[in-house]
Amino acid sequence: MHSDTQTPVDPFKDTAVPELADVRSGEDLDWDGIEQHLRSHLPAELNLDGPFKVLQFPNGSANLTYMIQFADTELVLRRPPFGTLAPGAHDMKREYRVLSVLWQIFDKAPRAYLFCDDHTIGGSDFFVMERRKGEVIRGVIPASMRHHTDVGRRIGLALVDAMAEFHLLDPDKVGLSGLGKPDGFVARQVGGWKKRWDLVANPEHDQAMTEIHARLEQSMPAAQRISLVHNDLKLDNCMFDPANPDSVSAFFDWDMTTLGDPLIDLGTLLNYWPDPSDPVETARGSHDGMGRMGLPARAEVAKHYGEKTGLDVSFANWYDAFAQWKTATVIQQLHHRWVVGESTDERMKTIADRLPGLLANAEKLLTEI
Numbered sequence: 155m156h157s158d159t160q161t162p163v164d165p166f167k168d169t170a171v172p173e174l175a176d177v178r179s180g181e182d183l184d185w186d187g188i189e190q191h192l193r194s195h196l197p198a199e200l201n202l203d204g205p206f207k208v209l210q211f212p213n214g215s216a217n218l219t220y221m222i223q224f225a226d227t228e229l230v231l232r233r234p235p236f237g238t239l240a241p242g243a244h245d246m247k248r249e250y251r252v253l254s255v256l257w258q259i260f261d262k263a264p265r266a267y268l269f270c271d272d273h274t275i276g277g278s279d280f281f282v283m284e285r286r287k288g289e290v291i292r293g294v295i296p297a298s299m300r301h302h303t304d305v306g307r308r309i310g311l312a313l314v315d316a317m318a319e320f321h322l323l324d325p326d327k328v329g330l331s332g333l334g335k336p337d338g339f340v341a342r343q344v345g346g347w348k349k350r351w352d353l354v355a356n357p358e359h360d361q362a363m364t365e366i367h368a369r370l371e372q373s374m375p376a377a378q379r380i381s382l383v384h385n386d387l388k389l390d391n392c393m394f395d396p397a398n399p400d401s402v403s404a405f406f407d408w409d410m411t412t413l414g415d416p417l418i419d420l421g422t423l424l425n426y427w428p429d430p431s432d433p434v435e436t437a438r439g440s441h442d443g444m445g446r447m448g449l450p451a452r453a454e455v456a457k458h459y460g461e462k463t464g465l466d467v468s469f470a471n472w473y474d475a476f477a478q479w480k481t482a483t484v485i486q487q488l489h490h491r492w493v494v495g496e497s498t499d500e501r502m503k504t505i506a507d508r509l510p511g512l513l514a515n516a517e518k519l520l521t522e523i
Contacts, residue, residue, distance in 0.1 A: 173290065174209045174221055180498040181210065181218055181236070183276055188231070191275050192222070192282065196268055201227050213292065213390070216488065217244055217409065221285065229267070232409075233280035237496025243350075243487075247271065248333075249409040250281040255328040262316055262405045286404040288393040293441030298396035306448025308399040313392055314455055316402035317423065318462035321381040321416040331413070336380040339414030344370050344476065351483040354490040356506065359482070362513045366479050369520050375469040377415035385410035387419045388426040388440050420459055421473025425481055427452050436511040436518075475519035482512040 189206045196202060204225020211219040211230075220231045234244035246269070253266035266283040270276060289296045291309060299305055325331045335342075348367045355363070386407050393404040428438045428445035429452045439445055450458070452474075460467035485505050492502035 173211065173213070175212045177208060177210045177220070178212065178498060183220075183233070187275050188222075191270065191272075192268070193224075195270075196229075196282065200229070200267070201225075213290070214407075216484075217246075217407070222282070228285040229282050230264070230285050231276075231280055231282050233276055233278050235491065235497065236277075237491055237494070243410075245409045246279040246281050248411065252330065252333070252408050252411045253281075253283055255330065256408075259323055259327050260320060262320070262402055263408070264404055264406070286393055288403050289396050290390055290393050291447075292390045293439065293443030293447070295447060296396065299394070299399055302399045304448065305399050307450050309389075309394060310449040310455065311458060312394070312400050312402050313387075313389060313423070314458045315462060316392070316405070317384075317387055317419055318459055320384065320405070321419065321463055323382055325382050325413065330382065333382070334412030334414060336377075336413045336415075339383075339412070340374055340377060340418065340476075341371075343414075343418065343480075344374065347480045347483050350487065354483075354486050356486050356489075356509065359486075359509050359513060362517075363479065363482065366475070366513065366516050366520070370472070370476055370479065373472060373520065373523055375417075375472055377417075378465050379416065380413055381416035383412050383414045383416055383418050384408065385412065385418065385422065387423050389444070390440050416463070417465065417467070417470070417473045418476075420456065420467065420470060421475075421477040424452050424455065424470065424474040425477030427455060429453075436514050438515070469523065471519045471523050475516040475523075478512045478516040478519065482509050482516075485509060485512070 185206070185208055193202050202224040204227075207223040209221045209223075211221060216235055218233050218235055222229050222231050232249065233246060250266045250269040253263055254269075256263040257265040264283045264286050266281055268282040269279070270281070271279045273279070289298060291299075295305055299309075302308065325333065344367065348364075351363055351367075384405065384407075387405070391405060391407045392402045393406070395401070395403045426438060426440045428449065430445070431451075432438055432445065437445060456467045456470040459465070485508055488497070488502045489506035491497040492499065492505075
């Protein structure tokens with residue numbers, strides 16, 4: 155929650171949150187069974203000799219992501235969170251389908267090696283992919299990148315460039331033309347996220363969420379083109395080579411990837427993007443400190459994206475408003491899982507405090523269309 159009583163985050167001060175940690179209490183899996191399965195089914199060229207070790211990537215907020223290691227071979231295992239899942243969410247089979255082929259035409263997509271739907275092994279669907287190494291930027295410029303001039307602006311524009319490159323890909327080249335149903339994609343998104351809200355609705359905010367939903371339906375723009383859509387593009391779902399702030403080296407969290415209107419991804423990015431004009435009470439950013447990193451303003455992000463793709467971004471506010479409203483639903487889902495005991499992540503206890511700011515942003519954006 156953003157408030158003017160918070161201690162400002164220094165964007166050049168090291169964070170105490172590690173990229174890897176011991177597995178959180180309650181989030182261990184049957185590692186003996188998983189080890190046996192992986193040794194039997196992963197490609198032999200990965201070199202699985204040596205002892206097996208597991209750590210957790212603790213910074214995600216939904217899917218559970220683990221680093222699994224066979225001596226010097228490091229891989230990543232992803233599975234859904236425990237408990238009841240929202241319809242269509244946390245789709246490991248979809249993420250595997252995308253990442254098992256997309257790497258061939260998009261170097262920012264990690265390669266997936268194995269999918270398992272035998273729940274006696276991992277407790278749910280899971281998949282294993284290559285591990286990429288670099289810097290994930292979460293509101294703090296990493297020490298390894300601080301020597302670069304104008305680094306905040308450069309990483310921001312690099313992310314927009316990478317998103318534009320992704321949206322200009324031809325999904326037919328890797329057999330992904332059947333990944334989704336692009337006709338009516340945005341309308342299904344608006345209707346589907348309303349159904350998800352209704353499953354976990356917070357009575358205090360239900361009226362505002364319902365009213366925004368109606369306004370989104372009434373003002374929905376027509377899609378200009380059909381592209382691959384990541385559906386969760388934001389700065390901390392990217393990785394950078396610390397030597398090169400002008401290029402994204404990897405995108406993560408592909409479980410909602412589909413075919414549809416690419417401006418949905420632009421809206422998602424703007425939704426998480428701070429701007430110098432933001433009031434304190436509705437400040438944006440997936441992490442405190444982003445607003446002091448020197449990122450380009452939201453208007454420049456949208457303009458740069460339009461120039462790179464040739465798309466008209468004059469309706470960017472609608473996509474941004476939709477993303478604010480959708481993020482409110484995601485946050486309520488995460489909080490609900492903590493309330494009913496399906497999550498042990500203490501961050502989820504207070505995450506719903508962000509709802510008023512998100513709804514205020516969505517309402518304001520819709521008045522500006």
